[in-house]
Amino acid sequence: MANTESATSTERATVEQFARDYFDHLAPYVRLESVSAQHRGIQETANWLQHTFRELGASYVTQWDELGGNPVVFAQFQGASDHTMLFYNHYDVQPPEPLDEWHTEPFEPTFQDDGTVRARGIGDDKGELMCRLTAVRYLQDHGGLPCNLKFVVEGEEEVGSGHFADYVQHHAADLAADVCVWEGGSKNGQEHFTVTGGVKGILAFDLSVRTADVDLHSSLGAYVDNAAWRLIDALHSLRTPDRRLAVDGYYDLVAPMSAATKQAVDRMDFDADGLRQRAGLRQPYLRDDPKLASVNEPSLTVNGFNAGYTGDGVKTVIPREAHAKLDCRLAQGQTPQACFDLIRA
Amino acid sequence: MANTESATSTERATVEQFARDYFDHLAPYVRLESVSAQHRGIQETANWLQHTFRELGASYVTQWDELGGNPVVFAQFQGASDHTMLFYNHYDVQPPEPLDEWHTEPFEPTFQDDGTVRARGIGDDKGELMCRLTAVRYLQDHGGLPCNLKFVVEGEEEVGSGHFADYVQHHAADLAADVCVWEGGSKNGQEHFTVTGGVKGILAFDLSVRTADVDLHSSLGAYVDNAAWRLIDALHSLRTPDRRLAVDGYYDLVAPMSAATKQAVDRMDFDADGLRQRAGLRQPYLRDDPKLASVNEPSLTVNGFNAGYTGDGVKTVIPREAHAKLDCRLAQGQTPQACFDLIRA
Incomplete structure (x- = not known):
């Protein structure tokens, strides 16, 4: 009011x-x-x-x-x-x-x-x-x-x-x-209202693999290729061992942070321990400085993956197709089209 | 009759x-x-x-x-x-x-x-x-x-x-x-009834990863780990670049083929081109000699994989869990327990 x-x-x-x-x-x-x-x-x-x-x-x-x-x-x-x-x-x-x-x-x-x-x-x-x-x-x-x-x-x-x-x-x-x-926003772990200035860009896309017209029996697994394996290998190839994007030229697009932005990030509230506890995270953060990564580090996230039989019990099938949904969070200087072109290249 | x-x-x-x-x-x-x-x-x-x-x-x-x-x-x-x-x-x-x-x-x-x-x-x-x-x-x-x-x-x-x-x-x-x-069996591509003598063993198991109690927003993707990515990386690590199992000692268990088996395999009907056409395979066979692989090559097949959101459109989520179903076809000399122990090790 x-x-x-x-x-x-x-x-x-x-x-x-x-x-x-x-x-x-x-x-x-x-x-x-x-x-x-x-x-x-x-x-x-x-x-x-x-x-x-x-x-x-x-x-x-x-x-x-x-x-x-x-x-x-x-x-x-x-x-x-x-x-x-x-x-x-x-x-x-x-x-x-x-x-x-x-x-x-x-x-x-x-x-x-x-x-x-x-x-x-x-x-x-x-x-x-x-x-x-x-x-x-x-x-x-x-x-x-x-x-x-x-x-x-x-x-x-x-x-x-x-x-x-x-x-x-x-x-x-x-x-x-x-x-x-x-309109938007939330309170952080200390019950402070958060005010956000600027957010990352986003690029979202699907990856699909089809290796055959029909699912095949896994008794052929020694010599017939498998859509799930191909998609797993393709996704793996998109990341470096330290879990950054293994895409040539991708990080060259990221604009250097201004002194003002660095200062603002320093003053930012970032409750790393609170997030860890509230979400029940089992794994360490991927970065030593998650606050900085939250502001200026590009990401590639698998939002979903499905292939083959995923119900109860065993089904001896070689999936003929596999699908993944992905999104990229873009740092300053990166545009969705430029990043998509680099990933596809 | x-x-x-x-x-x-x-x-x-x-x-x-x-x-x-x-x-x-x-x-x-x-x-x-x-x-x-x-x-x-x-x-x-x-x-x-x-x-x-x-x-x-x-x-x-x-x-x-x-x-x-x-x-x-x-x-x-x-x-x-x-x-x-x-x-x-x-x-x-x-x-x-x-x-x-x-x-x-x-x-x-x-x-x-x-x-x-x-x-x-x-x-x-x-x-x-x-x-x-x-x-x-x-x-x-x-x-x-x-x-x-x-x-x-x-x-x-x-x-x-x-x-x-x-x-x-x-x-x-x-x-x-x-x-x-x-009872069982089928006709092959030449309409010959197939008679099978001996089949591979099988080992089937599920692999699951859980990284958090809740799905998280993919805006955190730069620093929060992702169950789908972990499972993709884990599965990738189970295979060599030529798509064999990257499991120490796994192939040491395979018994050498006897001369009689080799002869029998030579005489075996194996319609590689027919299978390729009927199944609409998009990829080459993984082995130069698929007939031999069908008899004596171990395999590791992803039967299914699911993680995160797999419906229509975009969901900006970091999956908290990921599940894969796998089966191994075992060559002569390999037992399910021995192979499972090696894979788990």
Whole structure:
């Protein structure tokens, strides 16, 4: 709230009660299964957002879809001053699988004992937008918005925001604002709110191998090649013994860190021990200075691998195909296309 | 039939019509989903076999289960002579997955245009036992069995027959016979029936890696280890660049081939080009002499690999666990335990 600093405890309790009461009104946003990777629930979610922005009194609400990809929802609210704040959010979420690892229903927002809410995408970043919309409602019920607001909510953040830069170019005039806030973030192990300035780029791709039209019997294993083995060998060849990328020229693209960035990294909160404990890590960090690696070290991650029979028991099969999903986190100076070209070369 | 050589075409047609009519009576055997790897349909199938042997007039039918594992069904028939033939079969089948690759229902026997029947396990080896039971029925309807018959049908062949050797020891007197036939086999590319003398041993095991309690976000990929990468690296380390096993002492266990075996291998039918075409192999054979490799070369096959997210689209995850299924084909002189100990060492 704009007046948090001077809020009395009574005012704070009123606001908290309001937010709690209003939660049910916004809960359908979480129930919409807007999984961009699986092409699920996208238009329904964009529709819900447009309806909700209108209901909250937005002066202008629309959907941008003329450039392809998932629709981008845009809304504008008139406020008391000429200043304009722009909020960037995304309505898409990551796939909820594996489903049997959930203790609650992924798309049913569930209050935990500590007062937090658990649901797919609630922290990245449906919950952030719900907080903002709650604030809009509260302010409009208590004297109106202090400034103009704009919201731009895209639906491809979880799959790399492939179309968003083009939409920004195309609608630069609509998006003009005095300040832009990207909703997101979390608390660290010391319960400090984290503020992030700049993030790595990302390149994601699939690798597939097919060695035959049919799965073969493993009695032929001494002389017939195997898609799983070929993919294992190919992936292994992409890394050096110290687990960096074994791709010629890859690290030459990384821009040197400026003195200012180095200073900022030095001052950064980084709770290496807390992460180790919370995640139950069994292996040492790959780098002596994980904080520095987190900022400026490229990575190549196998997100998934599947081949052949993976159920219970034994199946004596030579898999005819194997698939891996990978992503690269890019350091400053690296572009997705340049890195992809080097990896493919 | 015993009198095939002298059968007239009329007799042959009569027999073929009988077999076709009797098929429906035996078809329930295929519909029983006796997947040993998945612990499905085992006792039901053993019950069906015992019932069917009794119905066909067996003088003695029983189930051996006192040593653990899936029950072994044993049946005896009295014939006209003192000679006894023993047939070894197994009632278990491989898992039918992946189901979407089937053009017919896996557990519904379906006649193809060429007169063959397609179903899970029909060729290994439910169909073989069904042929034999059809012959028993026909002979009993046409003058009786020419000799004593014994059938032993186990339910763990597809998972390595872990208990069968013990059952054979325990019931050696019941199994005594003048000749034993292991039902199975196929035609090769030249439509020659194949007769196999001796097969490789097998060792199957799973490898699993767990690096954390939870999947982590791939933005941490530069410094947090990844179960998929660890398993890829571990598997890669098990092979030499020429795709043999990189396990100390492994090949020392292989017994030299005798002159007689070498001669037999020379005379063996081996249709390398036919296999290449039928299976649509994209890669060269791993050995210059695949026929020799098929007889005496150990192998290590990845039967399956799974880790992380393997669905559509992108999921920016560091898998916390990764699993591989492997089997080793063993050459003469290699025992499963000795090979497992060497691989583990």
